[in-house]
Amino acid sequence: MPIIKTLPDRLRQMVNLHMRPAWRSIDGAIARGLAGRLAAEDSAAKTAVIFGASDTLADTLGLHKARRLRLPYPDFTLDNLALLTDEYDFVVTDRMLHLSDNLDDAGRETVRILKPGGWFVHVATPLDFSIHGNIDARRFTVGGLRTLFPHSRIETGGTALARWAVGRKNADAPPIEPTLTTRRARYRWYRCRPRPARVGVVTIIKNEAPYLLEWIAHYRVLRFEQITIYDNGSNDASHRILAPLARAGVINVVRWRDRQKKQRKAYNNARRRLLGIVEWCLFIDLDEFLVLDPGFSIDDLLPKEPDVAGIVIPWRFFGSSGLRHRDTGLTIERFLMALARNDRHVKALARLSAVHTMQIHVPKSYDGRLIDLEGNTIPKRSLGLLAKPAGGPARLHHYFSRSWEEFLCKRMRGRGGLQERTRSAHSFDAIGPGTVELRDALRLAPAVKQEIARLREIVGRY
Secondary structure (H helix, E strand, O other), rough: OOOOOOOHHHHHOOOOOOOOOOHHHHHHHHHHOOOOOHHHOOOOOOEEEEEEEOHHHHHOOOOOOOOEEEEEEOOEEOOOOOOOOOOOOOOOOOOOOHOOOOOOHHHHHHHEEEEEEEEEEEEEHHHHHHOOOOOHHHOOOOHHHHHHHEEEEEEEEEEEEEEEEEEEEEEOOOOOOOHHHHOOOOOOOOOOOOOOOOEEEEEEEEHHHHHHHHHHHHHHHHHOOOEEEOOOOOOOOOOHHHHHHHHHHOEEEEOOOOOOOHHHHHHHHHHHHOOOOOOEEEOOOOOOOEEEEOOHHHHHHHHOOOOOOEEEEEEEEOOOOOOOOOOOOOHHHHOOOEOOOOOOOEEEEHHHEEEEEEOOOEEEEEEEEEOOOOOOOOOOOHHOOOOOOOOOOOEEEOOOOOHHHHHHHHHHHHHHHHOOOHHHHHHHHHOOOOOOOOOHHHHHHHHHHHHHHHHHHHHHOO
16 A cells, blocks of 8 residues: 655654654753663663663663563553563663553553562653643653652653653562553444455454554455454554554454454454455454465465355464563564464354354354365364364464463453453463474565554554
């Protein structure tokens, strides 16, 4: 999609991407006030959470040895961090605090993820708060900061052009509950105007902002022409990605209320919405990535027989690769260890005109027959579970657990197919780290990264 940068686009992008002019007075004030401030605490055994474009500030603070976990915006926002509690040594942000929807949540989340005795540094300018009127600039004063960061000792400094807060979490600070579990989701309006397409994909999400751009880019690279996402009451930064992409016509998004059998009802709502518009539709989760054998395309998978209502594609479970912490690289690059063979569970690429009712995995009521990738007819009573694992030129890489940290965040949001249920921690161990290396998704990585860059530019424009 071409991106034309008109003057209004450029002005809007400067506001949305929060690009600070290279003013020597601001940089000089920060350097004089904060140079080497955390150098004595720096260690290769420690980890610093670097939010947004804050690497320069981390360098100024003297953090040269600590491992850096760089969290991009808007995949992550300070007021809703999908990270472990009491786990990290530093949090560093340069002009990011004002991008929060709620400053109190941002303060609590900053302290929550730090180990007792961990340090945080926030730098802001009055201009940031002036542009973004949803945040009261008086909160970033000495008096306001005392209540913003609980269980912490805080020092403040700066000039009229730049202010900062340096704090340390108390050694006896009690655990703080993540906002992922406490914050009420706000009403969001999204654009949904599907266009005629041969192949589309539908998913339902909740609190999966860190994975949205990769998943959308993956299916655009595979030439899925319509991508429809149901937002099931996300309270994280998902709307900051979904809304701009929907306004640009890249995806369709539907706000979906939390209810009984919410995933099944969302799929059937999508079937009705897309009927007569999209011919074939894949119904999957956001942790499922379709991978085709070399030389195959999505068109090659579509059955030629008119009586086929859908083709089922097997899962291939991927484990944690032994990782405890999240990272922000591609899922398909970070997790290469899978179980030894395909699973018996399958998901359906369905011909919408032949389907009457969708289950979570496959159609429940349909005209004609379902087949596997080898052309065998699937019994109607199977409901997405085959008698034995199927082969063929495609599979759904199911990144069920990812790292331990990411799995715990997944548990917090509950399960889409069941009401008020969470996955057992034992399910993480059941998959384990994986037993065989499977690298067939890696050939898609360069194209996916290019597409992510294009999507980020669209998000910045809108």
